[in-house]
Amino acid sequence: MKQNDVIVIGGGLAGLFAAITAAKRGRRVLIVTKGVGAIAIGGGSIDMLGYDQAGAPVRNPREALAALGQDHPYSILGQQKVEQAMQEFIALCAAEGYPYMGNLQQNQWIPTALGRVKPTCLTPLTMNAASLKAATEVTVVEFEGLKDYCGKVIVEGLMQCPGYQKKYSVVSVRTDINDGRDLTALDVARWLDSESGQAACFTQIAHCVAPNSVILLPPVLGTQPDYSLLEKIEQATQCKAIETVGLPPAVTGYRLRRMLVNCLSKLNVKLIEQANVLRATLENGRCSGIVTGNLDRERTYRANSFILATGGFFGGGLQAGAGQATEVVFDLPVPAPADPGAWSNESLFFSGSQPFAKFGVQVDARLRPVDAIGQLLLENVFIAGKTLAGYDYCFEKSGNGVALATAYQAGCEA
C-alpha cells in the first residue's frame, strides 16, 4: 500500500522501536529499510549512559542525565520521557517472553570478551552482571576454534578489574564443528540450538565446574529470543550462566532484532526491505512522500508523517564529504566545521570524544528538524537515533539508549 499513516525510514533499533510504538497507537505503519541495521550484529544490551562528558563512569544514569548539555537528545526529551521509553521497552520485552533486566537508576557492569567490564543499563537475563559480581568461583568456558574468545585473556583482564579478583578456571569445549569456515559465536549458538549440541556441551562443562559457581560464556546460548537454553544450561551444570559481550556477529543483538521483527508482524506493520530511499518530496514545509530507487525504477510512498531513523555515518543516514556532511534523505543541514582537520583528534584512540561523532541533524523538542537558528524545517518529520546531533554514543556508551528514547518519542509524535 502506498498510502500510510506513518513511514519509518530505517530498520535498526530506532526504526523498529519507533514503528512498534506508532503501531501500538493504532497507526498504519510502513518501514522502508536497506540492510538489517547495526542491531543485528550488535551487543543487544541497552547502554543508556555509561560515561559522563568528562569520561568518568556513571553510577546512576538517571542523575547523570541532568549534567548533559542541552543539545544532547536526552536533554531535549527530558528525563521523564527517557524513563517512560525505557519502561515501554521493558514491558514489550516481558510481553514477548524475553524480559530484560535493569533500571535507569543503576548501571550494571557486564564482562566483555577482552576481560574488561563495561557499563550498560538494560540487559537480557543471560547477562546478569550481579551474579558475576557476587560469585567467588568463576569458570570461563571457551569453544575450540572460536576466534576472539580466549579464556586466559578474559581471566587476566578480569583479575585487574577492582572487585573481580576471584578464583578463575578455564574450560575448553570441543564442538563437533570442525570443518569448513571459521567459527563465530553465531555458529556455536546454532550448534547449541540443537539437542545434540546441548548434550555434548553441557556434559563437557558439567563435570569440571563446582556447583553454585558461575560460568562465563561467549554469547552462544541459542539464536531464539527466549531463555530456554539459559534454563537448560543452569539446570545441567547447577551453576549460574552469564554471556559476555562478544564481537560481531554478537548473538545477543541478533536475538533482540528477531524479537522486535516478530512484534512487527503481530502489529501488522508492513516492511519493505532492499529499498534504497533516494529523496523525499516536500510541499510547503511538509514531507508528502519518499522516493525509493532500485535498478528497475523509482517508486513513491506517501504518508501523513515520517520517522527518519537511518542512522549516522555507519548506518548510511549521514554522509561525509570534504569539509561538509549531509543528511541523505531530506538533505537536512548537518553542521560541521569547514576545515576537515577540526573534525577529529589526531590520535585515533583519543581519550576524549571525537568531534565528528556528534555530527547530525538538530531538532526541536518534538524531534523535528530545525536549521542553525532553530527555524522548523519540516513539521511532519521526526528523527530518531544516530541521525541526531549532540551525542557521541561510542564515548558515552549511549547508542541503544538514545535510539530507544528518541524512537519512543518519534513513535508517539508521528
Add this chain to the structure above:
Amino acid sequence: MKKHQYNPDSCIACTSCVAYCPVSAATRKFAGPKMLGPALERFRGGETNTDFSLDYCANCKNCDISCPSGVPISTLNMLARAKQYKNKRRSLLDWMMSHSDIMSKLASPMAALSNFGMANPLTKLILKQVGITDTMSLPKYARKTFLSQFRAFKQQSFPDKVVFFPGCFINYYAPEVGMDLVAVMQKNNLEVIVPEGLDCCGSPLVGKGYLDEAMEKGRKNIAALKSLIDHGIPVLTCCTSCGLMLKMEYQELMDLDHMEKLAANTYDASEFLLERHEQGKLNLDLAPVAGRYIYHTPCHLRAQGIGRPSFDLLSMIPDFQIEAADAGCCGQSGTYGFEVAKHDIAMEIAEPVFQRIKEYHPDFIVSDCSGCRMQLSQGTGFPALHPITILRQSYEGKQS
C-alpha cells in the same frame, strides 16, 4: 558499458551477510558470502583462484538484503562463478540443472510419456547417479503448455494491453497459473499479449555459471519485447526469479542494449495490480474465498524492494483468512534443492518454514515463486497456490 562496476571495498566486514545467509546457517562447507564475495574479490583481479565452496551459494539474495553498505554480494559471487567455469568441461548435472528449458522443449510434447518415464524407479536411479535427488519428486510436465493453451484461448479485446512473460516453469509445468493471470487481466479490462520469441529468462544459467548463455537469453527476450516496451506496454511476470532477472540481474550481470528500459517496464503481476488499485482502476468486485491460507514471501521477491504486493492484494478479498509465515527461506532456490549434494542443505534451511506451516495447519500455502511452492508443499503435505489463482477464484466467485 556495464552499468555496475562493483567495488568490494565498500564492504566493512560487519558480518551482517554471514549472519543472515541461510546456506551458511545450514552448512559449514560454504565459506560464507563475505568471504567469497567482497573479501575474495580483491584477489580475483588476476588469475581466478577456484574456490569450490562457491558452488554452495544459492543466489537467494539474502546477503544483499541484509548488507548495510549496499555491497551486491550475490552479484560478485555469480560473476566469480561464471569466471571460474568459463570454457571448462561441465558435468551433466550442471548442464541439466540449468538447461531445463531445452529438456522441457524435448520432453513436454509427449508429457504423459515423459512424466511416466521420469517417475519410474530405474530413471530415478540413473538420475541419482547424475546427482539429482530421488527424495523429492521433480515437477510434472503439463499435458498442454501455457503457450499452446494461450494461443487457443479467445481473449476479449481491450484497448489497454499488458505483456505476460510466462517463464519456463509456468509454461511447461504450471500453465494454469498463466491462464489464471490472463483471466484476472480480462476481469480488469486488459488484453494480454505474449509475443513470439520469448525464451528462458536465464536465471538457472546464471546460477550455474553459464553467464554467456544467460546473456544470449537476455538478448533474445529483449528483442522479442523491445517494440512492446517502446510503446510503454508493461511486462508482467508471475515468477519472482524471472522478475528479478528482468528487473535487476540483467543490469547487474550483463551489458545488454535496452536492459534499463525493459527493467523500468517490468512488474510483478501483483505489484502491477496494486498500482492499478492506487490509480483507482482495479476491479474490486471480489467475492469471499473460504479457507485458511499462509503466505510465504519468496526471497527473490524481497530482493525486488517492493515488500509483499500479493499479500496486500489478497488482503482486499472480503474476510479472507491469510497470515504471513515470516519464517525465512525455503531453501529450494530454483534447482538448487534438486541436487543430491545440496538437498539436505535445502531441507535444513526449510525446517523452520515447514514447522511454522505445519503449526498453522492451512488449507493452502500461498507463494509467488514456483520453487517455493514445490518445496513447501512437498515438505509439509499442504497444497500450494499462486496468489493470482486465488484472485481469479475471488473474481469468479468459485473455488476449484
